Amino acid sequence: MTLKYDATLKYAETDEWARVEDDIVVVGISDYAQDALSDIVYVELPEIGSEVSAGEVVGTVESVKAAADINSPVSGEIVEVNEALEDAPEIINEDPYGAWIFKVKASDLSELDALMDAAAYEAFNATREH
Amino acid sequence: MRYIPLTDEDRQAMMATIGIEDIDELFADVPAEFRYPDLALPAPMTEMEIMRELDMRAAENANLREFASFLGAGAYNHFVPAIVDTVLSRGEFYTAYTPYQPEISQGTLQAAFEYQSMVAALTGMEVVNASHYDGSTAVAEAAIMAVNIQRHKRRTIIISPTLHPQYRAVLRTYTQGMALNIIGDETADNDFHTLIEMCDKDTAAVIVQNPDFLGQLHTPQEMQDLADAVHARGALLVVSTDPIALGLLKPPGEYDADIVTAEGQGLGNSLSFGGPYLGIFAFRKKYMRKSSGRLVGETIDADGKRGYVLTLSTREQHIRREKATSNICSNQALNALAAAAYLAAMGKQGLRKVAELTWHKSHYAARQIDQLEGYEVMEELPFFKEFVVRCPRPVAEINRYLLEEYGIIGGYDLSQDYPSLGNAMLLCVTEMNAREEIDDLVTALDEANAPHIRLNLEASL
């Protein structure tokens, strides 16, 4: 099964993707991540209003057999979370790049430079054991 | 060759397949200097011989089938109907493993689900887990869960001094590496008002017991007021309770407890010298994912048939490892099964009747004892099952008299745990204590206070 990569997004080694809308960074998890987890049963969403730093664990995505941390790719304040995930966490499996998880008002957008583009992330995944 | 079916022929054939000539070859990687130690153990015994030895050992113990007992303090002599042991003796139940392969473990799983449901009804709570080790570790796990729920931002746990002394000790042992403050039980006098005053922005939870260790009962209104005050300060309320009491009395779920724990031994489990027991653990649905311990859930199979599975396993150690809500792996499955069979057999009416009998007998005993010269029942609040008696002389002396002269096992000596109470005894009376036993106890207590007895006892001690 070929994994999908959205070329317009940036990616972290911890499998989050990021999209910028002005100073808001929208975050979700990649197709690689949702495929590894398989059926997602629950998402522990970050707390709105909390201050986070780049790399900090802000929530979790759980399947029946595994739980994966969600790391914020940038520092800032959590301003919105995708409440649709409370009742239908499986939309991440169906549409990982459409089903965003949270939005951060970034304090330093240059932190995004540390992320990979789609091609680099795909190459990175080739080195990992699945 | 006790339980080993392999014949010599089998062994030879197997060694040939493996390609060895001697079993020793399988242990060649064990360093020679450590290999084959001589174990200084007693010579092996046959089944016949061990049964004889065990009969003798068991006979060395004064057991409650032969001695009347008024001991409680966290372990209770309640009635266990014969059917409970019939259920527990099914090989399919007791020799089964943890139900990780649910398709062939539906017996264990459904029984556990039914246990969860019945205990939810009993405690008035929304979710019940498949059990913790006992009432003490359930309290410790409740405290840890509360700290988790509060996202580790509140590090204080307030505990009532009338929470079972052993539970408070276990809580402190469990949390010694967690940088938490455990306060509230510095003096036996700290009542709910004091505990509420101690409650501040750093308080994760307040833990109380009702009926408490001394048997005292707080009214539902008092408990509701406590819950409201604790919640107003942003903390959680944990209540440790007694399951037999809940056959009669308002359950903690109805006065807004967040987590309810209890020692479930009184439900169909024998005293068994302190274990194995049953940690009842119940909580609000919204805290479900922060809970510890196994949970059984209902689902369907590939044909659409109802079935049961262990669920929400990502909380647990085998998946979450160092981030698990607890390290707990097993539960007290067989003890929970006993409790479920007990509740099923006793039912709504039976459990209530047990609680009523316990109520009437214990109150009768208290009244009779209170009338004795030198004895005073410390009864400021209503009580359930247990009450405190102030005695005219050390409890150890009185209990010696009771045992030697009447074959009665007296109540628990409170002088170590609650020195401010003086010579005080915690007396427990359940449905198992016949009136004659209670009357004998009263007579014996009275005699134990008599002047001439005083001299004799002091001489023998």
Place this chain on the structure above:
Amino acid sequence: MKFDDYIYDLSSPGRTGIDLPDPDVPETPIPAELLRDELPLPELSLVQVARHYLRLSQKNYAVDKGFYPLGSCTMKYNPKVNEWAARLPGFTAVHPLQDPETVQGAMGLMYELQEMIGEIAGFDAVSLQPAAGAHGEFTGVLIMRAAQLARGETQRHKILVPDSAHGTNPASTSMAGFTAVQIPSDKDGNVNIQALKAALDDEVIGIMVTNPNTLGLFESQIAEVCDLVHEAGGLVYGDGANLNAIMGIARPGDLGIDVMHFNLHKTFSTPHGGGGPGSGPVGVTAELASFLPGPIVALNEEEGLYEWRHPEKSIGRIKSFYGNFGVMVKAYVYIKMHGAQGLREVSEIAVLNANYIQARILQMGDYPVPYGHRRCKHETVAQGKIPNADGVRTLDIAKRLIDYDFHPPTIYFPLIVHEALMIEPTETEDKETIDAFLDALDKIAEEARKDPDLLHGAPYNAPTRRLDEVRAARQPVLIRLPDAKVAT
């Protein structure tokens, strides 16, 4: 929604099971404000209760029914004389707070058990208080913490845990307030000594090892591992889950382990009960004896009496009362019946059976055995990666084994082996059963190649088909009460 065999749906108002006598004392009024309004428990006749539980039990697989080759669980035969012993009224009807003089039989049994476990495993002192293996592990980690603090080593906060470790190891580490640092295994399945050396510093409390490890292999450099850790000022914790492989063969205490927990419900034959109760005693060296949880049983030789003693620097009580006494009785009987020779034979045959299985699987060629170049101990780890059967995973193989009337082995553990199938036969299995099991594995491999969908849909012969665990996790239904008082 009604189910034909759900306990609440069998209920009928007014039905009673057990009758109780009327009060034989004058009644005392109960204040109305204390009373609950409803008590929603079922109302069944005893006939219904008996049938309900018997029918439920018949849906279970069990050791008394068949083979349970679960790696790391040691599902050996549960002797019935153990059950008989634990049910003696002189043990069941005894209150823990009775005067010690009235319970010398029980205390004597505990004392002897403490001594025998210490002798078997090579430790100077033992506490029987922990209620389960994980409980014993947590106790052990707390003991290590207390010992290091007593030495003045307040800067130590890391515990080294092999990547093959059971999940309870890192979980226990966290509960004690420490950080688990993972140490990789080498190609022979042993702790990687180079990695260990690199990880050792003065912040390390100690290491948690399992020997034999969860790959079923004896850590042949265990003495070196212990020496290295000790030299760095650390302590060695031993997870005793796999003790069934080495009784009378080697003593963990001799190998350098400082503190260890034992699983009475594994090695010492007490039944698993569908998930518990277990018992997880902890053994320690003389240096650590004063930190044990208490009370433990001591012998007052002068008076010839057993008494309760709290170790002077105890980490504290880890449970109410003394531990799972009812489980201890069973282990006591087991050890007394076997003696030293008997226990050694147990380990020898447990290891023989596992090696036979490993050799046969290697010969069959259907399942890779990643460490098959070594003699295993009491368990062997294969992989559910059948050649030419790409669509089939370990889960499918496990579910199909159920149709052959075998409980599947442990699956997907240890984590360092992809698609793991951990097989532990124990010594109480006969050759016919083992051969039948291997035969089934062979047939399943054939099915996997010819008809993978058959395996995807397994099991077909069990009380239920494969159950939807995703649904159970997404919409949890954890209780079901009448009048639609259903919680999710």
